Amino acid sequence: MDVVFFGSGAFGLPTLEWLAGHHAVGMVVTQPDRPAGRGGELTPTPTGAWTTANLPRAPLLKPAKVNDPAVVAQIRGTPADAWVVIAFGQKLGRALLEGVFAINLHASLLPRWRGAAPINAAVLAGDTRTGNSVITLADRMDAGLVLGQSHRDIGPEQTAGELHDLLAADGPALVGSVLDAKATGAVRGNAQDESRVTIAPKLSKSDGWVDFNADPETCRRRIHGLTPWPGVTVQFRDQPVKVLRARVGPADPAGETPGTIIEPDSGVVACGGGILIVLEVHPAGKRAMPWADFARGHRIARGERMIGKH
Numbered sequence: 001m002d003v004v005f006f007g008s009g010a011f012g013l014p015t016l017e018w019l020a021g022h023h024a025v026g027m028v029v030t031q032p033d034r035p036a037g038r039g040g041e042l043t044p045t046p047t048g049a050w051t052t053a054n055l056p057r058a059p060l061l062k063p064a065k066v067n068d069p070a071v072v073a074q075i076r077g078t079p080a081d082a083w084v085v086i087a088f089g090q091k092l093g094r095a096l097l098e099g100v101f102a103i104n105l106h107a108s109l110l111p112r113w114r115g116a117a118p119i120n121a122a123v124l125a126g127d128t129r130t131g132n133s134v135i136t137l138a139d140r141m142d143a144g145l146v147l148g149q150s151h152r153d154i155g156p157e158q159t160a161g162e163l164h165d166l167l168a169a170d171g172p173a174l175v176g177s178v179l180d181a182k183a184t185g186a187v188r189g190n191a192q193d194e195s196r197v198t199i200a201p202k203l204s205k206s207d208g209w210v211d212f213n214a215d216p217e218t219c220r221r222r223i224h225g226l227t228p229w230p231g232v233t234v235q236f237r238d239q240p241v242k243v244l245r246a247r248v249g250p251a252d253p254a255g256e257t258p259g260t261i262i263e264p265d266s267g268v269v270a271c272g273g274g275i276l277i278v279l280e281v282h283p284a285g286k287r288a289m290p291w292a293d294f295a296r297g298h299r300i301a302r303g304e305r306m307i308g309k310h
């Protein structure tokens with residue numbers, strides 16, 4: 001099958017790699033190179049970098065405006081049986097999509113968690129199950145017909161970053177099944193139940209906080225839901241520290257001030273109405289490490305505090 005691939009982020013790379021090995025990728029469309037790092041050097045998207053390294057013969061487009069008439073003409077002039085869109089970052093307009101079989105891989109069980117950050121939203125909400133959906137493209141965000149879904153459990157110590165990689169790895173099989181159904185004329189779409197829609201808004205660096213006055217489960221969800229980005233940052237002594245992973249503890253802090261470190265060696269921290277066990281942290285300018293290594297290196301004493309933000 002001839003395919004045009006639209007993507008920018010790392011989430012689509014396993015599927016793009018699979019498509020390159022099982023179908024004919026006639027063109028890849030991604031976002032323009034952007035300044036990155038302290039030097040502001042122009043850097044390609046993960047999709048652009050992978051394509052350059054692995055599909056050097058495939059035309060690689062990096063349009064600032066994918067719906068520009070000249071870009072539309074170039075893309076539509078590429079023979080294709082299907083377009084696969086994954087984390088592209090621009091909305092494809094009607095003129096571009098007219099008469100095309102175009103599908104989108106989205107990292108949630110739609111209609112739950114439409115929007116920019118579905119994986120984070122699922123962990124933040126305490127969902128125990130999520131998955132991927134392949135949908136048709138529609139005028140409204142993530143509102144197309146559902147052509148297929150895959151499912152995956154969310155573990156209590158699983159971060160959004162880990163779940164991202166697992167769902168990305170699930171993408172090829174799901175997209176492949178939909179393309180197979182298209183090839184045999186068996187593809188069917190189901191409308192989403194609009195009464196069950198939830199929205200996963202885009203995250204920013206300002207979201208990287210945790211409030212230890214909240215209950216331990218809420219703190220755990222926030223830590224895991226925002227790891228690795230934007231990351232939950234707390235203040236310990238005179239330095240910022242990212243808390244990467246935690247577990248809800250079994251005991252009551254007996255009136256301790258939220259954020260107080262009750263058991264330095266094991267990372268027990270008081271929260272509102274309970275305790276949180278910090279498992280992994282990332283001090284500024286250093287490597288990520290288990291809490292035990294951090295506590296040992298800083299000679300933490302009982303009663304010291306981690307200050308959360310809001």
